[in-house]
Amino acid sequence: MLSVQKVSGGYSGETVLTDISFEVERGELFGILGPNGSGKTTLLKMLSGILPIQQGEILIRGKRIQEYVVKQLAQIVAVLSQHSSQSFSYNVRETVSLGRYAHQKGWFQSWSKEDEEIVQRVMNQTGISPFQNKNIQELSGGEKQRVFLAQALAQEPEILLLDEPTNHLDLSYQKELLDLLKQWTSENGLTVISIFHDLNLAGLYCDRLLLLEKGTININHIPNEVLREERIREVYHTDIQKHPHPKVAAPQMVLLPEVNREVNHYVINESMLIVSNEIIELQTPTPLRTMSSGVIGSGTGWHHTFVNRHVHKNYDCSDHRLEMASFLRSKGFEPSETVGMMTAVVLEDVVYQRFEQSDFSLFVVVTAGVGNAIDASKSELHSYEMTPGTINTWVFVSGELTEEAFIQSIMTATEAKVKAIHDLKVLDSVTGTIATGTSTDSILIAATQTGKVLEYAGTITPLGKLISKAVYQCTTEAIKKSQKRKQP
């Protein structure tokens, strides 16, 4: 559809872009990225024919861009520029109608039924019909943006060039606009070439990205390849981190603000723990990075309050998340900042201990009830039932863990727990075999993310060794306490 071949260009003798080559296929949503001044708008101006190229070729549908007359080009290429301005004070409908100019025939311009239908359709699609009679000067920035998009769409182009189309748009219109563009590319074969400043939107919607750096191409590839941490850090000169999008397979980048890095290093210990009959509570001065399977705050996140709540063994678990959230609120905790677990164990049987290494430390807290002990190798013999007889394990690390270390910490802690149950010969009451856990065990790994960087937590790494020892000892002691209580 569009072919850019060894193009150089700029303004009055000054070359801004050098040796640019890329192709865009029909139906692609193609993003142009780059820092301020890297040449994005200059490139877009050359693609739209506004700015003549100094060297190389731009081919549109196989024909050199210079060979098109203006009206011909306007039937193929529409442009939504960053600062669309309107010198006359047209109303919205008239402004959109101007987009049909390229399709008017002959000397005496005729407005057809088809023209009218197209204008109405694009106004509906961009949500501007309700104010179609308003003067363009009376609109908000976002509304104006949508009007100029409708104007470009009324042109019924094959290629749509956009300079930061989401500029001025609020969240819901950003999403609507990009969903609409995506839909047009896939259903109608529209080719969209758009400048983006928001790397996340670009990563989410574009098929391919072209990254410009000081007037040359750094890379032209799929989003996952272009949006690599090292590359973006280098090109934009700023610290960022890449994360997977939680719902779709698209890369997302987050900025790392300087302010958060000046956190004081502190050690988590028993002075932060409060044990009552109703709850075990631990609060930290700053939020900890967490990975957990709690009733509240599960998954990964940042939390500074940790609650293990006693419930009766006949507790109705049908709507436990909602009930737990209102319980936490009633106690003055904010659920969104809390990891909350439940247990039927008598809370004074909790076992906790601090374990130290020269440059990092652990604080482990375990409550263990084994009434619902299950042998995982035979769990299909059990019916599914959520009951609160459970082993809740909290592992606090005063140190900085990698994502890998978080996952390995969970594995290592689980292996140590299984071994404790095994050595105490806790039986699965249904199968009569040695259990491996209970049906509702929960785990929390929480780290200060300051101090020593702990890359791994497999069983024989320094962190893994300490977790193994701590969880094995605390779980063994906690199970013994709970078993003792059960004896007559």
Ligand SMILES: Nc1ncnc2c1ncn2[C@@H]1O[C@H](COP(=O)(O)OP(=O)(O)OP(=O)(O)O)[C@@H](O)[C@H]1O
């Ligand atoms: N009309 C102009 N005349 C002369 N130089 C210009 C003109 N427009 C832009 N430039 C220069 O060309 C270079 C690239 O500008 P361009 O607008 O293409 O960058 P950009 O990547 O779109 O930047 P931004 O992200 O800030 O919009 C800059 O150094 C700029 O000063």
